Amino acid sequence: xxxxxxxxxxxxxxxxxxxxxxxxxxxxxxxxxxxxxxxxxxxxxxxxxxxxxxxxxxxxxxxxxxxxxxxxxxxxxxxxxxxxxxxxxxxxxxxxxxxxxxxxxxxxxxxxxxxxxxxxxxxxxxxxxxxxxxxxxxxxxxxxxxxxxxxxxxxxxxxxxxxxxxxxxxxxxxxxxxxxxxxxxxxxxxxxxxxxxxxxxxxxxxxxxxxxxxxxxxxxxxxxxxxxxxxxxxxxxxxxxxxxxxxxxxxxxxxxxxxxxxxxxxxxxxxxxxxxxxxxxxxxxxxxxxxxxxxxxxxxxxxxxxxxxxxxxxxxxxxxxxxxxxxxxxxxxxxxxxxxxxxxxxxxxxxxxxxxxxxxxxxxxxxxxxxxxxxxxxxxxxx
Amino acid sequence: xxxxxxxxxxxxxxxxxxxxxxxxxxxxxxxxxxxxxxxxxxxxxxxxxxxxxxxxxxxxxxxxxxxxxxxxxxxxxxxxxxxxxxxxxxxxxxxxxxxxxxxxxxxxxxxxxxxxxxxxxxxxxxxxxxxxxxxxxxxxxxxxxxxxxxxxxxxxxxxxxxxxxxxxxxxxxxxxxxxxxxxxxxxxxxxxxxxxxxxxxxxxxxxxxxxxxxxxxxxxxxxxxxxxxxxxxxxxxxxxxxxxxxxxxxxxxxxxxxxxxxxxxxxxxxxxxxxxxxxxxxxxxxxxxxxxxxxxxxxxxxxxxxxxxxxxxxxxxxxxxxxxxxxxxxxxxxxxxxxxxxxxxxxxxxxxxxxxxxxxxxxxxxxxxxxxxxxxxxxxxxxxxx
Amino acid sequence: xxxxxxxxxxxxxxxxxxxxxxxxxxxxxxxxxxxxxxxxxxxxxxxxxxxxxxxxxxxxxxxxxxxxxxxxxxxxxxxxxxxxxxxxxxxxxxxxxxxxxxxxxxxxxxxxxxxxxxxxxxxxxxxxxxxxxxxxxxxxxxxxxxxxxxxxxxxxxxxxxxxxxxxxxxxx
Ligand SMILES: [Zn+2]
Numbered sequence: 001x002x003x004x005x006x007x008x009x010x011x012x013x014x015x016x017x018x019x020x021x022x023x024x025x026x027x028x029x030x031x032x033x034x035x036x037x038x039x040x041x042x043x044x045x046x047x048x049x050x051x052x053x054x055x056x057x058x059x060x061x062x063x064x065x066x067x068x069x070x071x072x073x074x075x076x077x078x079x080x081x082x083x084x085x086x087x088x089x090x091x092x093x094x095x096x097x098x099x100x101x102x103x104x105x106x107x108x109x110x111x112x113x114x115x116x117x118x119x120x121x122x123x124x125x126x127x128x129x130x131x132x133x134x135x136x137x138x139x140x141x142x143x144x145x146x147x148x149x150x151x152x153x154x155x156x157x158x159x160x161x162x163x164x165x166x167x168x169x170x171x172x173x174x175x176x177x178x179x180x181x182x183x184x185x186x187x188x189x190x191x192x193x194x195x196x197x198x199x200x201x202x203x204x205x206x207x208x209x210x211x212x213x214x215x216x217x218x219x220x221x222x223x224x225x226x227x228x229x230x231x232x233x234x235x236x237x238x239x240x241x242x243x244x245x246x247x248x249x250x251x252x253x254x255x256x257x258x259x260x261x262x263x264x265x266x267x268x269x270x271x272x273x274x275x276x277x278x279x280x281x282x283x284x285x286x287x288x289x290x291x292x293x294x295x296x297x298x299x300x301x302x303x304x305x306x307x308x309x310x311x312x313x314x315x316x317x318x319x320x321x322x323x324x325x326x327x328x329x330x331x332x333x334x335x336x337x338x339x340x341x342x343x344x345x346x347x348x349x350x351x352x353x354x355x356x357x358x359x360x361x362x363x364x365x366x367x368x369x370x371x372x373x374x375x376x377x378x379x380x381x382x383x
Numbered sequence: 384x385x386x387x388x389x390x391x392x393x394x395x396x397x398x399x400x401x402x403x404x405x406x407x408x409x410x411x412x413x414x415x416x417x418x419x420x421x422x423x424x425x426x427x428x429x430x431x432x433x434x435x436x437x438x439x440x441x442x443x444x445x446x447x448x449x450x451x452x453x454x455x456x457x458x459x460x461x462x463x464x465x466x467x468x469x470x471x472x473x474x475x476x477x478x479x480x481x482x483x484x485x486x487x488x489x490x491x492x493x494x495x496x497x498x499x500x501x502x503x504x505x506x507x508x509x510x511x512x513x514x515x516x517x518x519x520x521x522x523x524x525x526x527x528x529x530x531x532x533x534x535x536x537x538x539x540x541x542x543x544x545x546x547x548x549x550x551x552x553x554x555x556x557x558x559x560x561x562x563x564x565x566x567x568x569x570x571x572x573x574x575x576x577x578x579x580x581x582x583x584x585x586x587x588x589x590x591x592x593x594x595x596x597x598x599x600x601x602x603x604x605x606x607x608x609x610x611x612x613x614x615x616x617x618x619x620x621x622x623x624x625x626x627x628x629x630x631x632x633x634x635x636x637x638x639x640x641x642x643x644x645x646x647x648x649x650x651x652x653x654x655x656x657x658x659x660x661x662x663x664x665x666x667x668x669x670x671x672x673x674x675x676x677x678x679x680x681x682x683x684x685x686x687x688x689x690x691x692x693x694x695x696x697x698x699x700x701x702x703x704x705x706x707x708x709x710x711x712x713x714x715x716x717x718x719x720x721x722x723x724x725x726x727x728x729x730x731x732x733x734x735x736x737x738x739x740x741x742x743x744x745x746x747x748x749x750x751x752x753x754x755x756x757x758x759x760x761x762x763x764x765x766x767x768x769x
Numbered sequence: 770x771x772x773x774x775x776x777x778x779x780x781x782x783x784x785x786x787x788x789x790x791x792x793x794x795x796x797x798x799x800x801x802x803x804x805x806x807x808x809x810x811x812x813x814x815x816x817x818x819x820x821x822x823x824x825x826x827x828x829x830x831x832x833x834x835x836x837x838x839x840x841x842x843x844x845x846x847x848x849x850x851x852x853x854x855x856x857x858x859x860x861x862x863x864x865x866x867x868x869x870x871x872x873x874x875x876x877x878x879x880x881x882x883x884x885x886x887x888x889x890x891x892x893x894x895x896x897x898x899x900x901x902x903x904x905x906x907x908x909x910x911x912x913x914x915x916x917x918x919x920x921x922x923x924x925x926x927x928x929x930x931x932x933x934x935x936x937x938x939x940x941x
Contacts, residue, residue, distance in 0.1 A: 004483060065466055070628050082464060084462065115805050116805055238458065239461050402785070583870070596781070
């Protein structure tokens with residue numbers, strides 16, 4: 001079925017390693033205020049549904065939706081938590097709009113990781129309590145295993161992964177939100193400390209704080225709300241098995257499924273040449289390559305060579321993570337998907353400043369929920 | 384634009400203090416039963432919505448991911464929806480928008496809770512629902528907010544503890560007829576009054592127990608539902624609302640958030656006079672006073688008038704407005720999210736005339752299920768029709 | 770006819786306390802201690818700093834004219850920043866109360882904890898905070914009773930909600 005939902009407002013706050021001066025709620029208020037101003041709406045009157053994407057242990061609060069309504073202007077309004085990446089929140093808002101219960105819906109997600117003192121232990125706490133929890137290692141051991149399998153099955157070179165980190169960190173130097181931008185070479189990336197062999201520290205994104213808010217509207221309502229609407233024409237989300245041992249680790253099956261649904265909805269038959277811009281998961285260097293193949297933006301086992309040859313550079317045929325991605329900007333937990341939608345929306349609006357890529361009309365954005373999940377989402381955006 | 388949505392199958396496990404089955408296995412059992420009752424297989428399901436309250440109960444981070452193979456979510460679009468204690472009724476609401484939007488034709492909705500893993504007691508998880516800086520240092524327990532709300536409600540309308548106790552008597556009595564019930568019992572108002580005070584005015588028998596369990600329903604679009612069954616139950620109205628975080632700044636005597644959620648659902652279902660148009664109601668009853676408090680929010684009773692209805696027997700199974708004919712959380716048990724879903728299942732079975740010994744006397748055509756949660760803050764409401 | 774024509778039994782197996790005692794039930798035990806250092810933020814940082822000084826601070830919204838406590842930098846009704854700091858009194862009225870016989874882990878307490886929502890004087894009516902009551906017989910507590918904060922000594926105060934020991938009744 002055709003999907004036509006407009007993104008009519010964006011706002012964000014934070015994008016820093018720490019935000020000690022603001023509480024989570026104050027951080028959200030800042031982002032929300034900007035998004036509402038951008039959309040030209042009053043949340044107390046104009047919004048029928050609010051959606052937050054959070055997980056309890058990242059907040060240190062059980063039932064985090066308790067602490068969400070006030071700073072979003074959502075008191076005594078429909079608000080709910082979707083425990084997933086922000087793009088699944090966008091999908092939820094789309095369904096609320098398509099089912100007729102909302103004309104305007106708001107999606108928020110954030111990271112306040114600087115409040116969390118032992119994030120690795122929290123990630124490990126998502127491992128199967130009986131079969132996997134006893135592995136007393138940095139949770140990135142899962143990424144190390146995946147990367148090993150991906151490299152073996154596709155013949156992708158170790159260097160190719162390092163090139164992803166080089167590219168994205170360099171791109172981030174142009175991004176005012178880029179906390180982890182750097183001008184490095186492959187040798188520096190490869191010789192940085194090993195995180196979980198073969199993955200190195202400079203190939204692992206680092207978490208940052210931030211809140212991101214989107215205002216979505218039905219096509220009809222969007223027409224009345226300003227002239228820089230970006231439309232969502234396809235959206236999909238999916239999960240592979242929760243059993244790490246049962247997965248085909250070489251492939252991002254959840255991305256294949258998410259993309260297939262999003263492309264079908266948007267009526268895209270040939271994704272390889274369709275897009276002007278891609279913002280894809282790069283929580284770890286190899287994830288970008290694996291995701292590009294699953295998104296059918298590169299043939300199987302081809303992504304590594306393409307990144308090597310500059311196809312995915314800012315001035316390449318298809319700029320991938322021109323924003324700097326998670327490796328360059330930082331990782332925002334469940335808000336990571338929304339961050340990448342934000343970067344794509346600014347590009348599509350022509351408001352990306354020094355980051356601006358000329359003639360961007362169609363973009364694809366994709367996210368992953370991180371270790372140990374095999375859950376992700378994809379969205380097709382255009383103007 | 385909006386598609387009509389039907390419930391075509393329901394299932395649930397036993398509710399017990401401690402179950403042998405793992406969270407995944409509980410989810411599977413309820414799901415399998417719901418699919419069987421709809422005559423469907425997992426391949427017929429296009430999307431999945433799961434519901435489970437705090438991760439702290441089962442003892443894992445990202446519980447929705449862990450549950451995926453039990454909830455049938457592998458390879459499918461899966462959403463875990465979450466509004467604390469309101470999650471049970473909210474889970475089929477999540478399914479509703481999957482189908483009503485036209486995005487999917489069939490959606491499996493599964494709610495699971497395994498509270499027994501947490502030691503020393505599941506109540507401990509509730510400590511972490513409170514404000515980290517202003518409330519937790521005071522040694523807060525969930526019971527506090529209930530007892531504070533109950534006391535305010537009693538004070539405002541001059542309600543007696545005995546009147547409230549009649550709800551526990553009714554629900555535990557109804558649960559005797561429920562094959563999954565944990566605490567079905569024939570008790571008296573005196574039993575409730577004489578049970579030990581745990582957080583006065585709340586006494587032991589005013590409270591639902593911690594439980595393990597799961598429940599599930601299958602939703603389908605009108606087109607698909609009509610092929611599957613000649614007895615679909617229509618999910619005609621859904622509503623939810625969250626009030627402010629600052630619960631100590633609120634009028635605790637009246638759940639305005641439930642009223643707002645109810646009117647959202649009533650409006651959608653075209654209900655103008657809820658007291659006249661609703662035939663049966665599965666009202667959220669984690670504590671006995673809560674059933675009364677919520678009936679008022681749901682516009683099924685005037686403010687302060689629900690206790691009299693309970694005392695007069697209006698809400699009995701053979702009464703004019705049967706409330707919690709299942710036995711409710713007080714009788715069947717309270718595996719948080721699964722308990723709300725149990726209410727949806729009960730209304731489904733009642734409207735199909737399949738509730739066996741629990742079948743209400745009147746000819747029930749329109750039913751309602753409601754749940755509540757968070758810091759006395761969220762209302763979730765579903766209106767169903769045969 | 771049972772619940773559904775197709776349903777004859779309900780799945781699941783109960784584990785009784787006896788089963789657990791007899792070791793019939795296997796489990797994997799581990800302790801999980803997530804650790805946090807929550808940023809209190811602008812409003813609550815000031816609130817805590819004022820508690821350390823033995824005062825209670827609120828924020829006022831000029832549009833709806835409400836005085837909000839605990840303070841926040843935004844008004845949730847008007848959805849705009851709040852405007853000024855206002856000191857409220859450390860006296861108030863019991864909005865509701867409870868006598869808690871159990872602790873956070875549901876274990877029974879030897880001495881019950883007295884809990885109340887106290888609406889503070891000078892704040893907008895109904896603006897309460899959660900706290901304990903003390904120096905009062907449980908049976909003497911009433912909704913509507915006037916109370917006053919009993920503070921820790923200035924050297925003991927740390928900038929925490931527990932800088933107030935409890936609220937105690939004051940004469941009508
Ligand atoms: Zn105001």
